[in-house]
Amino acid sequence: MCRYCMIVPSDVLLRLARDEDVENHTREAFRTTAQLDHQMRLLRDQTQHFTMQAVSLLGLPLINTKPPAITVYDCNNGTSLPGAAVSKPASSTDVTIKTIFETTTKVAEFFKEVFGRNSLDGAGMALQSSAHYGLNYNNAFWNGTQMAYGDGDGEIFTGFYRGDDVIAHELTHGVTQYTLQLEYQNESGGLNESMSDVFGSMFKQWRRNQTVVDADWLIGADIMGSLAKEKGYTCLRDMAAPDAAHCLAPQITSFRQYVNRMDPHNSSGVPNLAFYLAAKAVGGKSWEKTGQIWYDVFANHGSDPTMTMSAFANAIRDSAGALYPGDVSVHDAVDEAWREVGL
Ligand SMILES: [Zn+2]
Known part of the structure; x- marks a missing residue:
């Protein structure tokens, strides 16, 4: 639930x-x-x-x-x-x-x-x-x-x-x-939060027509007040550097740091970083290829309330191969991204 x-x-x-x-x-x-x-x-x-x-x-x-x-x-x-x-x-x-x-x-x-x-x-x-x-x-x-x-x-x-x-x-x-109907706790909770950051960031990039290089990959940069900035916080979360000191709500960066009952806003750092690494490696605009792979699993996998991060990572690998069969570099980029975050 x-x-x-x-x-x-x-x-x-x-x-x-x-x-x-x-x-x-x-x-x-x-x-x-x-x-x-x-x-x-x-x-x-x-x-x-x-x-x-x-x-x-x-x-x-x-x-x-x-x-x-x-x-x-x-x-x-x-x-x-x-x-x-x-x-x-x-x-x-x-x-x-x-x-x-x-x-x-x-x-x-x-x-x-x-x-x-x-x-x-x-x-x-x-x-x-x-x-x-x-x-x-x-x-x-x-x-x-x-x-x-x-x-x-x-x-x-x-x-x-x-x-x-x-x-x-x-x-x-x-x-x-x-779609996935992910429960808001444990690993599925982290995936639930990450979906919102991934599509939130992609929307921001799409609206500004930014490439993966132009994008700042920050979440909540535009809602930070003057005191937060004075204290050195530039965002709530940073998909490119989830544990950075400039994040008001820092996150873990590897699945090896995950423990059960962790706040989904913290564990979502793992799939957030995987998306960022995959998008950077695939290149172009995040919603054109990498986003299509994430959306394919998001919308077409079916209800899976207790989905684990490893099951999600494997579904993304399969989807990358299925959506871009002629370009093995896409599959390799997402595979490497998940490996880097310990999945
Ligand atoms: Zn949320």
């Missing part, structure tokens, strides 16, 4: 809530965020359970070829979801609402144009997002049915809507719910 998923892991929230270098009001924002996240996690467990039952009872949803309806709600700094519907988000004078609408629309286009997928469920499901969730709320999340974005405390984090990778990360949790 998958839990409520946010972009900032709870250990980072708790660490900042106790950080003496951070002013009281900012620490309070982190305490409140951690409390809210705990409550939301309980709620998400139920939603995920129902979705999994519905998919198994009814089979795949009916195919809808129309692009998804995209709606934005305004929580006005409250915590009841979804909040008040915004009638014309595309022309809103509120930059948060307008950006959430525009970026969500682009993420839907990305999945359609690059991977031929219509929305999260592959059947055009409506995409619902809430802006201005909570007061100084330091997170963004997918709760099993919708996305929500906090405004941040303004010191460590700015508005979470600013991150293309943050928005695509949350939406990709929705895709996982309809």
Whole structure:
């Protein structure tokens, strides 16, 4: 069963809530965020359970070829979801609402144009997002049915809507719910988190038309506030260097460091680094070949809630050979990438 998923892991929230270098009001924002996240996690467990039952009872949803309806709600700094519907988000004078609408629309286009997928469920499901969730709320999340974005405390984090990778990360949790259905714990939890970072980063690169060399491979660089930067943090995570000191939420870099019950935001460093190494070796633009291989396993493998990292790595190797039979260098690049991270 998958839990409520946010972009900032709870250990980072708790660490900042106790950080003496951070002013009281900012620490309070982190305490409140951690409390809210705990409550939301309980709620998400139920939603995920129902979705999994519905998919198994009814089979795949009916195919809808129309692009998804995209709606934005305004929580006005409250915590009841979804909040008040915004009638014309595309022309809103509120930059948060307008950006959430525009970026969500682009993420839907990305999945359609690059991977031929219509929305999260592959059947055009409506995409619902809430802006201005909570007061100084330091997170963004997918709760099993919708996305929500906090405004941040303004010191460590700015508005979470600013991150293309943050928005695509949350939406990709929705895709996982309809594809691999990875449980949010142990190895499958790390894979679940990694899928969101991989597709979040790819979306950011696609929107900027960057090659694997141009890309910064950082997750959350655009939501870091001035105090975070002063403290030397340039991002939440770095797919190219998951354990670097400039990461607010550093991760392991090899499967040899993995232990059971590790936070999925930490263990996801292993498949994140494998994707980065594979993409760099294959070259070009990440979504053209390497991304197609990852998507093939993501979307076509079928439900596998307790998938291990080694099973995933082998599925990627098989897919590389099947998708690019005439180019053995692609298979060799992904094979070597997994070996480098201990899989
Ligand atoms: Zn996540």
